[in-house]
Amino acid sequence: MMPVNQTYAQFSDTAFVSAYIIYVLALILSLVYYVKQQGIIDAHREQKRVSELVGTGGSADLPDDIADGVLADDDLTQREESARKLANMTQSLMWLGVMVHLVSVVMRALSASRFPFGNLYEYILVVTLFAMIGAVLILQRPQFRVIWPWILTPMLALLFYGGTQLYSDAAPVVPALQSFWFPIHVSSVSIGASIGIVSGIASLLYLLRMWQPKGKEHGFFGAVAKPLPSGKTLDNLAYKTAIWTVPIFGLGIILGAIWAEAAWGRFWGWDPKETVSFITWVLYAGYLHARATAGWRNTNAAWINILALATMIFNLFFINMVVSGLHSYAGLN
Numbered sequence: 001m002m003p004v005n006q007t008y009a010q011f012s013d014t015a016f017v018s019a020y021i022i023y024v025l026a027l028i029l030s031l032v033y034y035v036k037q038q039g040i041i042d043a044h045r046e047q048k049r050v051s052e053l054v055g056t057g058g059s060a061d062l063p064d065d066i067a068d069g070v071l072a073d074d075d076l077t078q079r080e081e082s083a084r085k086l087a088n089m090t091q092s093l094m095w096l097g098v099m100v101h102l103v104s105v106v107m108r109a110l111s112a113s114r115f116p117f118g119n120l121y122e123y124i125l126v127v128t129l130f131a132m133i134g135a136v137l138i139l140q141r142p143q144f145r146v147i148w149p150w151i152l153t154p155m156l157a158l159l160f161y162g163g164t165q166l167y168s169d170a171a172p173v174v175p176a177l178q179s180f181w182f183p184i185h186v187s188s189v190s191i192g193a194s195i196g197i198v199s200g201i202a203s204l205l206y207l208l209r210m211w212q213p214k215g216k217e218h219g220f221f222g223a224v225a226k227p228l229p230s231g232k233t234l235d236n237l238a239y240k241t242a243i244w245t246v247p248i249f250g251l252g253i254i255l256g257a258i259w260a261e262a263a264w265g266r267f268w269g270w271d272p273k274e275t276v277s278f279i280t281w282v283l284y285a286g287y288l289h290a291r292a293t294a295g296w297r298n299t300n301a302a303w304i305n306i307l308a309l310a311t312m313i314f315n316l317f318f319i320n321m322v323v324s325g326l327h328s329y330a331g332l333n
Contacts, residue, residue: 024156041227117186212224
């Protein structure tokens with residue numbers, strides 16, 4: 001058993017903290033951009049409202065109390081350009097954060113000469129990395145960049161919890177995890193889970209947007225929903241990401257069953273982790289089926305996707321940390 005390289009381990013920890021700080025800065029910028037988008041949308045709507053009141057007349061024909069509340073075209077263009085710069089800065093910070101996050105994962109792996117899946121801290125580190133990589137690629141389109149606060153907030157919460165409550169020093173894994181199937185099984189499950197997180201968040205935002213339709217927002221939640229893309233756009237995002245989640249996560253379950261047969265002499269034993277993972281996959285598959293079935297409302301299908309996300313989070317924390325089973329070593333080195 002090879003000794004742990006403490007230099008690499010410390011470098012991994014430093015990169016983890018650095019990535020976290022970069023993500024926090026990106027969250028702050030994304031929130032400022034979100035608020036600016038709210039103001040820009042209000043300004044456009046006010047311009048449209050006033051234009052409908054006066055027909056084709058210019059702003060000089062408006063009463064003073066109305067004209068004072070309408071932004072000039074140049075001012076509005078300036079605000080939009082300022083918001084675009086914030087969005088681009090957020091995207092650049094996210095790319096930097098992902099690269100530093102990747103360095104943390106790679107250094108962790110090199111420090112113990114194994115794949116970094118030996119405990120819950122490492123699992124969360126890898127799942128959030130895959131989720132961030134998927135998000136930074138998906139949210140390249142300008143219309144999606146307002147979604148960053150909704151992605152970053154739960155990811156930062158996961159990273160904070162993992163880094164403070166679940167952290168484990170780099171060390172060799174227990175004998176049960178020293179298998180050829182270990183990195184293949186866990187990596188496929190991790191990738192599928194990370195894409196599923198993005199899909200579930202998109203469905204959650206879709207329901208918020210359907211509750212607060214464009215141009216008809218009201219109250220606090222209306223203000224929150226105002227910058228979001230259309231319901232159709234969010235629904236398509238959830239559906240297209242779930243299309244990837246189902247086969248990749250399902251492949252991870254199948255590979256786990258093959259490994260179980262080699263390690264324990266049976267493909268399936270209804271261990272708590274196996275059972276909840278299978279239920280999660282069934283829910284994601286059920287979402288795709290409902291979403292593609294005529295007669296089903298997309299809002300009903302979205303609830304299935306959100307339930308799948310909740311089940312996966314339940315599996316990650318409660319099953320791994322509370323319930324005893326054959327996968328209980330996942331929280332140990």
